[in-house]
Amino acid sequence: MATKKFMYLNRKAPYGTVYALESLEVVLIAAAFEQDVSLAFIDDGVYQIVEGQNPEGIGMKNFSKTYHALGDYDIKQLFVSAESLEERGLSIDDLMPLVWEDEDEDWAEKPSIQVVSNAELTKLMSDQDVCLSF
Amino acid sequence: MKISIQINEGPYQHQASDTAYQFAKAAIAKGHEIFRVFFYHDGVDNASRFTIPPQDDRNVVNQWAELDIKNADGEPELVVCVAAALRRGMLDEGEASKNGIDGNNIHPAFRISGLGQLIEAGIQSDRLVVFGD
Numbered sequence: 001m002a003t004k005k006f007m008y009l010n011r012k013a014p015y016g017t018v019y020a021l022e023s024l025e026v027v028l029i030a031a032a033f034e035q036d037v038s039l040a041f042i043d044d045g046v047y048q049i050v051e052g053q054n055p056e057g058i059g060m061k062n063f064s065k066t067y068h069a070l071g072d073y074d075i076k077q078l079f080v081s082a083e084s085l086e087e088r089g090l091s092i093d094d095l096m097p098l099v100w101e102d103e104d105e106d107w108a109e110k111p112s113i114q115v116v117s118n119a120e121l122t123k124l125m126s127d128q129d130v131c132l133s134f
Numbered sequence: 135m136k137i138s139i140q141i142n143e144g145p146y147q148h149q150a151s152d153t154a155y156q157f158a159k160a161a162i163a164k165g166h167e168i169f170r171v172f173f174y175h176d177g178v179d180n181a182s183r184f185t186i187p188p189q190d191d192r193n194v195v196n197q198w199a200e201l202d203i204k205n206a207d208g209e210p211e212l213v214v215c216v217a218a219a220l221r222r223g224m225l226d227e228g229e230a231s232k233n234g235i236d237g238n239n240i241h242p243a244f245r246i247s248g249l250g251q252l253i254e255a256g257i258q259s260d261r262l263v264v265f266g267d
Contacts, residue, residue, distance in 0.1 A: 029249040130256040
């Protein structure tokens with residue numbers, strides 16, 4: 001099967017609507033198809049990977065731990081909009097330290113998250129074969 | 135061109151399904167192929183055969199059914215995500231009996247399947263067009 005560049009755009013907060021949870025379900029299933037996968041976190045989507053989520057009080061399942069599994073699925077390109085972080089008073093230090101293990105360097109852990117400008121994101125998106133927007 | 139469509143919103147509440155339908159109809163009229171329409175999130179509600187709109191309004195479910203999008207084997211290519219469907223009470227006969235539920239509501243022009251069908255649509259199609267918020 002052909003390999004294409006897939007980008008998943010995550011634009012919504014993790015709770016409040018089901019988009020984030022169901023987007024993550026697509027990403028995990030998609031990993032089995034061995035495509036070139038990246039994720040982008042834009043607008044309120046940046047809240048999906050904020051460290052220390054605790055939705056217990058609102059009776060929702062905390063699925064944020066699942067993002068840590070992305071590296072094991074060989075998904076190691078997580079782009080985060082610098083402007084979206086800044087607009088919300090957040091920085092990369094507020095995000096979960098998501099990593100992937102580099103097989104070629106004795107499984108050294110490397111950061112998956114890259115903070116990029118919206119201009120860079122635009123270019124990344126235009127380089128994709130498929131953009132799925134959630 | 136081979137086109138697939140993803141619909142992320144339910145009928146009537148949101149125009150996404152209507153717009154996608156108009157798009158699909160226009161694409162077919164121009165000689166393009168609709169490889170697959172994948173219903174996700176609340177989009178799964180577009181497949182309910184129990185939908186009864188007022189008489190002077192469009193029937194979103196039947197509109198899709200009438201497009202009659204099928205593959206070479208004659209199977210419907212209006213595909214409803216199983217995980218999204220089950221958590222919203224959308225069942226076909228197989229899922230109803232598997233889960234011990236005494237009814238089913240998926241329109242026969244649609245079929246339930248997994249998320250892999252969405253990824254496959256992305257791989258096989260020249261374009262995957264997403265409709266929703």
